[in-house]
Amino acid sequence: MSSLPDAEDLLARLADRMRASVTPDTALVGIHTGGVWLAHRLHKALALSQPLGTIDVSFYRDDYGSRGLHQKVRPSNIPFEVVDADIVLVDDVLYTGRTIRAAMNELFDYGRPKSIRLAALIDRGGRQLPISAQFVGAEIAVARDEQIELRKNEKDQLSLAVSPVGAA
Amino acid sequence: MTGYNPQLDANGKLQHLLTIEGLPREIVLHILDTAHSFLSVGEREIKKVPLLRGKAIFNLFFEASTRTRTTFEIAAKRLSADVINLNVGTSSQSKGETLLDTVANLSAMHADMFVVRHSQSGAAHLIARHVAPYIHVINAGDGRHAHPTQGLLDMFTIRHYKKEFTTLRVAIVGDVLHSRVARSQIHALTTLGVPEVRVIGPRTLLPSNVAELGVHVYHDMAAGLRDVDVVIMLRLQNERMNGALLPSAQEFFKYYGLTPEKLGNAKPDAIVMHPGPMNRGIEIESSVADGRQSVILPQVTFGIAVRMAVMSILAGNA
C-alpha cells in the first residue's frame, strides 16, 4: 500500500483549487466532524466573510432504519441566510455520496440556496449515487474492507489514517 | 422478575421509555444530548426532519390531557411521523373493552409506537409487556408512578441553565405524594448525580417513605429553599382539599406557595420551574411565574425537543 499523502499538504492544495472560484460571500458549510475541521481552516485560508455553517446529517441519513440513531448527534448551526446563498459543502472523505445527499436534504430544509458545490479533501471513488465534488484535494484508492479518516492532534494538525472497517 | 429491565432490549438498548428509575445514566445523557440537536431544528424555518417518515405513532390517552398530547403530537410530526390520537377514555374503554384488547386492536393497525397516558400506576408497564417486539411504548404519565419525558425535559432545562449537575441543590415543592412528575424528577436528579435533592411540603402531601428515595425532607419552606439553585413547584389539585389532606388553598399558599419573599431564600440566580399547568396564586405567585428567574416557558420548548429525542432513539432501536 503506497504511503498516504500529508493532510496539511492536501488542505493547502484544496484551498488553492478553490480560491479562484469563491467570493467573500461564498458560504462554507462543514459536515461533522472532519468536514467541520476542514471548513474552519478553509474559511480562514480563503478569507471568507460569511459566518461558517456546520451540519450534522444524523437526522437525514438513509441508514437510520437499519442502524438507528447515531450515538453522538451534534446540533447543526447555519448562522447565515440559506435562501439564495452560494454554498460550498465541505467534507473530509467523499465515498458513496450518501452523506452529501443527506447534507443537501438538510440544507434544503433551511431554505432554497442559489447553488451548492462540494469540496472534499479525499475522493476515494465507490460512488453509489450521482454525486460529484467540484473541488478535490486528492483521489485515493481505498480497499472496500478499509476506511480512510481524517484525524486532528492536540496541536490542531491534520493527518490521514487508513484502518480496517470496524476497527475502534 | 428481578434482574431484567423491561425498558431495555437484550442488547441493553432502549426499547421502551416507561420510567427513569433503572435507566442507565448513559442513556439519560444520550437523550439529553440528542435533544440538544433537536432544539436547533425547532429554531429554523422548516422544523421537520425525515427520521420517522412512514412510522405511525398512536397517542393512547386513557386520561385526558390536551397539553401533553399536543406536545407529543408536535414532536412526532416534526419527525415526519404519522400521528393518530385516541382519547380512549371516551370510546372503547367505556364500552368495556379491556386495556390489553384495545392495545391489541391498535397493534393490528400497524402502530410503531404507543404514547400512553393512564390514570393507573403501572399501565405503561402492562402495555409494554404485551405489545409485539417491534412496537415501542412511551409512558406519558401513569397514575402517580412516572412521567419520564417530563423528568427528562426538566433535567434538560436544568442543564441548559446550570450546566453542571454535581454541584446543585434542587428543591421540589408541593404535593409529592400524588405526583408522578416528582417521582420521575427525583430519579433523574439522583441518576445524574445531583448531591442534594429536597422535597418541601406538609406531611400529608409527602409519601411516608420519601426519604428512602434519596431526598431530604423539609416542612418549612424558608429553610427548605435556603441556598437552593433550582426550585421546582408542583401543581396542587383541588381534590386534595376533599381528602382531609389540606384545609384550603389559601393556607397552602401561605406556607408553601412560591412568593418573591420565599424565593429570596434561594440563591440569587436560582431558576424557577413548574411542569404546568400552573395554578397562579395557589402554588406560585404570578410575579414569580412571570419573573426573571422563571424558566417555565422555555420548559415547554425543551419538552418538544426532548420528546423528539426519545422517539427518534426508540424508533431507531429496531
Place this chain on the structure above:
Amino acid sequence: MKIQIRGGRVVDPGSGLDRVQDIFVAAGKVTGLGGAPSGFHANRVIEAAGLIVCPGLVDLSARLREPGYEYKATLESEMAAAVAGGVTSLVCPPDTEPPLDEPGLVEMLKHRARSLNQAHVYPLGALTQGLKGERITEMAELLDAGCIAFSQADAPLIDNQVLLRAMQYASTFGYPVWLRPRDASLGRDGVAHDGQVATRLGLAPIPAIAETVALSTILLLVRETGAKVHLCRLSTADGVDMVRQAKSLGINVTCDVSANQVHLSEMDIGYFDSNCHLVPPLRSLRDREAVRRGVQDGTVDAICSDHTPVDEDAKQLPFGESEAGATGLELLLALTLKWAAEAKIPLPAALAKVTSGPAKILDIGAGALSPGVNADLCVFDPQARWKVEPAALKSQGKNTPFAGYDMLGKVRFTLVQGQVVYEG
C-alpha cells in the same frame, strides 16, 4: 375398601407420633397403626417407602367461587385442586355471590361439595346480612345448615356498635367469629403496603395501622364480650406482636397467616406484577420476618392458602385495577415445607401448622391419625422436586406469585374418608 399404606414415615403432629410404620384403613376410618388389625386383608396396598404419611391438610381459607363466580372457578376444579394439594378439609369464606347469609345457600353448597366426594368443606357464614355490616344474620339457622363460624370475609371492620353486638350475640351461643383486622377507612383506597415499594411505584398505600388499629378494637371487644374469635390473615409485625401479647394476657384468640405472607414481601411486586396484588397486601421484609417468627413461636396457630382463583382478564389490568388474590390450594404443602426448610423447623412442627393447628381452631376431629378417626390422609414425597407451572395447576385460577418457583415436596396420594381421591 381396605387399604394398607406400607412403610411410610407416619407423622401425626397432634399426638407426637413420628415413626416409619404401616397404616391400615377400612370403612373410611384409620383402623390400625403399625401392625395390621386382626383379619385385615388389604384390597389395595400403597407403597409409601420414602414417603411421608400425615393427616390430610386443613386449609382455613379457600375460595371455591361457588355460588356466583363460576367464571372464575367451579367446585369441580377447585376441589380437584384441593386434593391435588393434599388438602382434605377446607374452610370457605362467605363472600360468594350472593354471600352465604341464607341457610339455603349453605345447604346447597355443602350438598354440591359432598356429592363430589373429595375434601370436606366447612363454610363460614356471613356475620351480617349481605356482608353489609348492618344487620346480623340468623346464626343459629346458618350453623344448622353447616356453617362452622361467622365472618365478614375481607369486608373492612364495620360499625363498631354492630360488631360489638354481633360478637355478643355469637358469644351467647358460643359461635366462633372469624375476623380479618382491617380498618374501614385507613388505607381504604389502597392497593399496596405503605412502604418503599408503594412510594416508588406510586401505588395507593395501605398503612400497617389499617391492620393494627382494627386488631386492637377486636381484641378489646373480645375481652368485653368473651366471644371466641379467630383472627384471619395477619400481615404486620406489630399485629403479630399484639396477638402475642394478648395471648400472654390470657385473651382467648387464635390467628392464621396466609402462605403468601410467609414467603413474599412488597419487593416481589417488582414491575407491577398483579399476581402480587393480594389482600392483605404483601408487606415489608421486616413484617415478613415477624410473621415467620410468629408461626415459629406459636403466636400464629395456622398457615392457610387463602386460595383465591382469579380469572386472567381480572389480573391483566394495571395493578390498582386488577383483582386481588392468588391461587394456592396446590401450593400450601410445598410452601409450608419450604418455610420449614428455610427456618430449620422439624417436619412435625411444620406440618402442625397445616394439620393439627387449624383442626384445633375448627374444633373438628380432623388433623389427626389415631385409630378410629376419619381416614383423611396425605401421602407425599418430601424429596420430589417440581416447578410451579400455572398452566399445569388443577385450579381454574392460574394466578400465582410463585410461578416458576422450584418446590420440594409433592403429594402422591390423598385419601378422604378412606377413599383415594387423588393419585399423583
